[in-house]
Amino acid sequence: MHKEYQQRRSQLMAKIGNGTAIFRSAPMAVMHNDVEYNYRQDSDFFYLTGFNEAQAVAVLAPHHPEHQFILFVQPKDREQEVWSGYRCGVEAAKEIYGADAAYPISELDEKLPQYLEKADRIYYHLGRDRNFNDKVLRHWQMLMRTYPKRGTGPIAIEDTAPVLHGLRLIKSEMELGLMRKAADIAVEAHNHAMEFTQPGHYEYEVQAEIEHIFRLRGAMGVAYPSIVASGKNACVLHYIENNRQMQDGELLLIDAGCAYGYYNSDITRTFPVSGKFTPEQKILYEIVLEAQKKAIAQVQPGNPYNLAHDVAVRTLTEGLVEIGLLKGEIDQLIEEEKYKAFYMHRTGHWLGLDVHDVGVYQYGDDKPQILQAGQVLTVEPGLYIVPDTQPAEGQPEIDERWVGIGIRIEDDVLVTSTGHDILTAGVPKEVREVERI
Ligand code: GLY
Ligand code: MN
Ligand code: MN
Numbered sequence: 150m151h152k153e154y155q156q157r158r159s160q161l162m163a164k165i166g167n168g169t170a171i172f173r174s175a176p177m178a179v180m181h182n183d184v185e186y187n188y189r190q191d192s193d194f195f196y197l198t199g200f201n202e203a204q205a206v207a208v209l210a211p212h213h214p215e216h217q218f219i220l221f222v223q224p225k226d227r228e229q230e231v232w233s234g235y236r237c238g239v240e241a242a243k244e245i246y247g248a249d250a251a252y253p254i255s256e257l258d259e260k261l262p263q264y265l266e267k268a269d270r271i272y273y274h275l276g277r278d279r280n281f282n283d284k285v286l287r288h289w290q291m292l293m294r295t296y297p298k299r300g301t302g303p304i305a306i307e308d309t310a311p312v313l314h315g316l317r318l319i320k321s322e323m324e325l326g327l328m329r330k331a332a333d334i335a336v337e338a339h340n341h342a343m344e345f346t347q348p349g350h351y352e353y354e355v356q357a358e359i360e361h362i363f364r365l366r367g368a369m370g371v372a373y374p375s376i377v378a379s380g381k382n383a384c385v386l387h388y389i390e391n392n393r394q395m396q397d398g399e400l401l402l403i404d405a406g407c408a409y410g411y412y413n414s415d416i417t418r419t420f421p422v423s424g425k426f427t428p429e430q431k432i433l434y435e436i437v438l439e440a441q442k443k444a445i446a447q448v449q450p451g452n453p454y455n456l457a458h459d460v461a462v463r464t465l466t467e468g469l470v471e472i473g474l475l476k477g478e479i480d481q482l483i484e485e486e487k488y489k490a491f492y493m494h495r496t497g498h499w500l501g502l503d504v505h506d507v508g509v510y511q512y513g514d515d516k517p518q519i520l521q522a523g524q525v526l527t528v529e530p531g532l533y534i535v536p537d538t539q540p541a542e543g544q545p546e547i548d549e550r551w552v553g554i555g556i557r558i559e560d561d562v563l564v565t566s567t568g569h570d571i572l573t574a575g576v577p578k579e580v581r582e583v584e585r586i
Pocket of ligand 2: 497
């Protein structure tokens with residue numbers, strides 16, 4: 150197994166000292182009746198172990214004299230494995246994944262207390278599996294009942310997120326290699342989709358072209374349900390029906406990314422279905438493009454995380470005033486969030502093992518996260534003139550010619566020591582490039 154997982158565990162163990170951390174594998178998700186979705190390991194669990202099977206628990210006990218890394222896994226079972234795939238099993242959990250001790254998951258209740266009774270706290274994230282949450286709480290309760298006899302034991306439970314997610318926020322070279330690959334595959338898919346698109350095709354045909362390339366290039370699959378939204382569907386931020394026939398004169402918004410080796414890409418492009426913008430589409434597109442470029446320019450080590458969003462909001466607001474969709478003084482419009490009628494989401498998010506990756510954006514009011522080399526974030530401003538939008542008080546009526554236009558442009562950006570690197574720069578976004586005639 151790659152040494153890097155061990156380094157990650159060491160880094161975490163250095164932070165938890167006399168505590169014991171417990172991580173639970175992701176639950177299986179039912180599609181219908183007895184059919185399950187493809188299994189996808191929990192990101193924290195995977196980050197620390199590289200282990201991709203269900204029904205597992207990882208324990209980190211840095212203070213334990215013999216075992217610092219303990220895995221509980223499904224045992225080898227020939228009959229079960231014939232149905233649902235090979236299991237690593239208990240012995241190989243030590244050899245392959247570097248566990249100091251490994252046990253069948255059925256022995257969790259029996260074996261866990263020895264790793265908790267000398268710990269001063271339990272690190273555990275209360276997850277969606279309530280039965281497992283209860284199990285951890287019951288262990289804690291039992292240990293506290295016997296605390297007076299020993300004078301040791303966990304007196305508190307602390308969430309693992311603050312100690313672990315700071316590590317996940319800074320990507321290693323190995324992680325960046327996988328993220329670049331996820332980005333490259335999605336770049337190829339978007340470029341192909343742009344070539345393929347023409348009036349008369351259905352949105353799902355474009356989706357199929359994109360997702361074909363994802364799997365063909367070895368991606369695990371989509372990073373999230375692909376959004377292929379033509380015409381006014383682009384004004385639905387999470388539109389995933391993808392079942393409409395695209396018409397001449399419309400825009401197509403594609404928000405699609407893949408997962409490669411567990412790491413995600415997340416790209417949005419918006420372009421004219423038949424290759425040429427209408428004047429209104431072009432005006433709005435140029436505003437969003439300018440906002441996106443100016444926001445990306447703020448992705449620099451040392452800059453506060455919020456700056457990209459603030460710059461995007463200002464550029465979008467100025468553009469909206471210029472074309473008469475908003476009126477008033479820029480600072481006041483921003484202060485009163487009038488732009489939210491047309492721009493209702495944030496300008497980006499961390500990207501990594503999760504599409505909306507873990508990591509803090511700000512440490513309380515007025516203390517934003519400061520960008521550092523190794524962080525990866527998306528920059529994705531947009532404008533959406535949603536049908537039936539009523540103008541806010543004191544704001545102009547919305548001229549019909551803008552209605553139903555939705556535009557977003559999204560790239561994945563790595564913070565480097567000297568600036569940034571746009572991982573998804575290979576998909577064109579200039580007006581002359583996305584106009585294909
Ligand atoms: N596609 C999800 C997002 O852009 O955040
Ligand atoms: Mn995104
Ligand atoms: Mn996206």
